[in-house]
Amino acid sequence: MGYWLFKSEPNTWGWDDQVAKGAAGEEWDGVRNYQARNFMREMKVGDLGFFYHSMKEKSVVGIVEVIRQAHPDSTTDDARWECVDIKAVRPFEQKVSLDQIKADERLADMVLVKNSRLSVQPVTEDQWHIICTLGQTQP
DNA sequence: GCCAACGTTGGC
C-alpha cells in the first residue's frame, strides 16, 4: 500500500470538484513535471493519498484513492505525460494546515516541507498516520 | 502582490 499527496490550487481544481465526481473519480491531469509523473507511475490501484489545497488555504482537506493506474494524460498529445485517476474517499474532520505540519517535528522530513513546489509527492506510512490523527480522521 | 526557488528550454 502506497501513500501519496496530491496538491491543487482550489480555484483550479478543489476538493469540492473532486467530491462532485463521486465514485467515478477523475484524471489527475495537467502534471508537466517529471518527478511528479514518475511518482504517479509508481501508484497502484487502491493506494491512498492526501488532497492538499495550496495557496490561500494551505491545508490537507481530505483523503483520495487511486482508482486507475497511470495512463496517457488526455489533456495533451505529448506522450511523455501520464496521470492516474483518483476519487474522493472522505473529508478530514479537521483540516490540517501547513503551519501545523511545519510545527510538528515528526513531519519535518515531509516533501511538502522540503520541496513545496512538487505537486505529487510520496508520503510515508508514519507521516500518513500522524496527519490522519491531526485531522481526526480514520486512515 | 511580490519574489525566491525551482524546472525546463534553447542557444551556443
Added chain:
DNA sequence: GCCAACGTTGGC
C-alpha cells in the same frame, strides 16, 4: 553538454 534565460509555482 553547459548554462543563461525564462516561466511557473506557491509561501509569505
